[in-house]
Amino acid sequence: MQHPETGFLPGPRHTLPGAPGGPLAGLTFAAKDLFDVAGVPTIGGNPDWGRTHPVPSAHAWAVQRLLDGGAKLVGKTITCEISLGILGYNQFYGTPPNPAAPGCLPGGSSSGSASVVAAGLADVALGTDSGGSVRVPASLCGLYGLRPTHGRISIAGLLAQAPTFDTVGWFTRDAATFGRVAAVMFGEALPAASAAGVLLAEDAFALADPEVSAALQPAAERLGAQFGGLTRMTLGEPGELETWAGQRNILQRAESWATFRPWIEKENPTFAYNIARNLAGGSAITAEQVAVAKVVRRQVVDHARRLLEGGAILCLPTTPFPAPPLGLPLPEIDALQARIGITTSFAGLCGLPQLNLPLGKVGGKPCGLSIIGWRGSDERLVAIAHDLAWSGLGVARTERWG
Amino acid sequence: MQHPETGFLPGPRHTLPGAPGGPLAGLTFAAKDLFDVAGVPTIGGNPDWGRTHPVPSAHAWAVQRLLDGGAKLVGKTITCEISLGILGYNQFYGTPPNPAAPGCLPGGSSSGSASVVAAGLADVALGTDSGGSVRVPASLCGLYGLRPTHGRISIAGLLAQAPTFDTVGWFTRDAATFGRVAAVMFGEALPAASAAGVLLAEDAFALADPEVSAALQPAAERLGAQFGGLTRMTLGEPGELETWAGQRNILQRAESWATFRPWIEKENPTFAYNIARNLAGGSAITAEQVAVAKVVRRQVVDHARRLLEGGAILCLPTTPFPAPPLGLPLPEIDALQARIGITTSFAGLCGLPQLNLPLGKVGGKPCGLSIIGWRGSDERLVAIAHDLAWSGLGVARTERWG
Numbered sequence: 018m019q020h021p022e023t024g025f026l027p028g029p030r031h032t033l034p035g036a037p038g039g040p041l042a043g044l045t046f047a048a049k050d051l052f053d054v055a056g057v058p059t060i061g062g063n064p065d066w067g068r069t070h071p072v073p074s075a076h077a078w079a080v081q082r083l084l085d086g087g088a089k090l091v092g093k094t095i096t097c098e099i100s101l102g103i104l105g106y107n108q109f110y111g112t113p114p115n116p117a118a119p120g121c122l123p124g125g126s127s128s129g130s131a132s133v134v135a136a137g138l139a140d141v142a143l144g145t146d147s148g149g150s151v152r153v154p155a156s157l158c159g160l161y162g163l164r165p166t167h168g169r170i171s172i173a174g175l176l177a178q179a180p181t182f183d184t185v186g187w188f189t190r191d192a193a194t195f196g197r198v199a200a201v202m203f204g205e206a207l208p209a210a211s212a213a214g215v216l217l218a219e220d221a222f223a224l225a226d227p228e229v230s231a232a233l234q235p236a237a238e239r240l241g242a243q244f245g246g247l248t249r250m251t252l253g254e255p256g257e258l259e260t261w262a263g264q265r266n267i268l269q270r271a272e273s274w275a276t277f278r279p280w281i282e283k284e285n286p287t288f289a290y291n292i293a294r295n296l297a298g299g300s301a302i303t304a305e306q307v308a309v310a311k312v313v314r315r316q317v318v319d320h321a322r323r324l325l326e327g328g329a330i331l332c333l334p335t336t337p338f339p340a341p342p343l344g345l346p347l348p349e350i351d352a353l354q355a356r357i358g359i360t361t362s363f364a365g366l367c368g369l370p371q372l373n374l375p376l377g378k379v380g381g382k383p384c385g386l387s388i389i390g391w392r393g394s395d396e397r398l399v400a401i402a403h404d405l406a407w408s409g410l411g412v413a414r415t416e417r418w419g
Numbered sequence: 420m421q422h423p424e425t426g427f428l429p430g431p432r433h434t435l436p437g438a439p440g441g442p443l444a445g446l447t448f449a450a451k452d453l454f455d456v457a458g459v460p461t462i463g464g465n466p467d468w469g470r471t472h473p474v475p476s477a478h479a480w481a482v483q484r485l486l487d488g489g490a491k492l493v494g495k496t497i498t499c500e501i502s503l504g505i506l507g508y509n510q511f512y513g514t515p516p517n518p519a520a521p522g523c524l525p526g527g528s529s530s531g532s533a534s535v536v537a538a539g540l541a542d543v544a545l546g547t548d549s550g551g552s553v554r555v556p557a558s559l560c561g562l563y564g565l566r567p568t569h570g571r572i573s574i575a576g577l578l579a580q581a582p583t584f585d586t587v588g589w590f591t592r593d594a595a596t597f598g599r600v601a602a603v604m605f606g607e608a609l610p611a612a613s614a615a616g617v618l619l620a621e622d623a624f625a626l627a628d629p630e631v632s633a634a635l636q637p638a639a640e641r642l643g644a645q646f647g648g649l650t651r652m653t654l655g656e657p658g659e660l661e662t663w664a665g666q667r668n669i670l671q672r673a674e675s676w677a678t679f680r681p682w683i684e685k686e687n688p689t690f691a692y693n694i695a696r697n698l699a700g701g702s703a704i705t706a707e708q709v710a711v712a713k714v715v716r717r718q719v720v721d722h723a724r725r726l727l728e729g730g731a732i733l734c735l736p737t738t739p740f741p742a743p744p745l746g747l748p749l750p751e752i753d754a755l756q757a758r759i760g761i762t763t764s765f766a767g768l769c770g771l772p773q774l775n776l777p778l779g780k781v782g783g784k785p786c787g788l789s790i791i792g793w794r795g796s797d798e799r800l801v802a803i804a805h806d807l808a809w810s811g812l813g814v815a816r817t818e819r820w821g
Contacts (some may be wrong), residue, residue: 244747
């Protein structure tokens, strides 16, 4: 498979002007090829999907929102097949480059969106995050990237995957731009940065590569120092993060299968082997497995509420490792994907906002620190990111947002 | 998916002259795209297979044998992906037409080979049969087609699948041509037609559509009348044919996975969903399942020896139904494939030769009667087919072979 030179879809670039005079005037944005753009096929990273679905006649909500805000659409970006895949591979369109770690995977499934922002080809890019598809490429490409509170941002016009997990997020290179977009997406001015303390999940840090864990400690300590003090704690009982990941996996894969089953059974589409294998795994999940996983989810949500509803934020490594090299064999890919699932499942299960801060480097490659707040704390997380950047730790423009 | 007009691979047709003066002079043949032809990529019905394997520098044994015998190669034919698939679908190259049942599936995986012979575009075509891939398209396209005794014909130069099941067979429209090819492939003159009686497997007939069962009774009775009398019997205990099919499936899929695993794990190739799903199913088969299936296989082989070693032949419907229509959804395809597995597994498990006789029609569509003999009885089955044709029941040329 030849890999593409950029994260944009091959062929003519679809561009649309933003509304004049909006708050995002001067910014360019790209949209993952799961978002409808009127008149342009939504291919979803899988040629058979594109071939068997009508060309959309309206923009997705998020695309329209950014256009209305004044940002200019500069293209659609490669996604992993029908949003499935966390490392960024696509066997049909190729794997977008990781400009922050040449020769390495960009992360996925919002691979092309992260790639074009990291390359400076767009200021902003829309992604989706069901199982980590914004957070992971943000970490591996060194970007700010938010998985919002589940249900905060409309998924209208999106090639959806798993209803209780699907969210719409975005990437930027700097915190100030991130804040400008957040104000438009959420439709309200951003609050002052504040938190009732910072919880550092030692069990999550222990699951990361030691170099990643070490690289993220200074940022976590700075975060604690600025926001009410750092408390080192364990998020779960021993082994529990892995258990949560397994149950999140059951729920998400069962939902994905339910979403895609009618199409698959009608069309028998072509997929990369591991994508089809994982869908087939979803088809084999039993109602009892789902029922158990839902009980686990309720328990984890209660636990999260106790920890975070009072205003604390939780920090943990977004990914346990920096960008892996291209060309790994499938068993290694599977093992890496399983490890990523452990750090992404807590927010996913609980519908919590999680923001990647591009504050670590290991061997020259980015690795991100995540902050997680209670439901609805999205803007506060964005404000915290900006404050950290402003205070010199992060990657910021020198102006605050207006 | 656009379907092709013929069973030949798209693009330039690869032709090679046969040796002058051979016993097959004047015959044309095609080769399923699992057989190597020197200088031509072996694609195996999957573009990623073709892309990731070297162009062969020698002909497969069977191709060379037919060329040496004087037959002219007139092209390579579409196969189901890497020989997996029994109804004839291919999502990359399209499903070859069934000239004997327009708008219907040709059967597979030797779909293109059966198609071009049935269309009169070649006199002979090479196929392979691991789980039924010659027998099934022969039945659905109304052709003579043999799965030889396992190990009788070299699989050198073949894209192999499951070592204890893989065989090389061929198709013709008439019994006389079939015999000419058999004499060359087996390297010896064909014997007189004879059998120590004919066993009619009533339990296998009962699993077929009633119309198929009824359509094949006259041929079975004629067979019995000519070859020592017809004995109606049950092949297995109640439900046992289904059990054998399940155990055959376990063994074949475990072997297929072992064959393709290194390639799949290295390349993560693209497949139609159901092909990948079935391979993934093979990857999940346990050593204990395989051990149990091997015990079952030994029991079935002992049973077959008792029935057939003395020279009797067994007859049963090759497929439980005539060619199904194109465009079925996956659950219906799966159900049909499972039913076919029941009638094909006995010979497959036991390594026995099974020859499809195109002697039935249901609603204008062909459906075949199979004859099965003990190991090594291949030539005798061919001679029986020819005698039946000669005596007016089958489709024969008017001359006997020399």
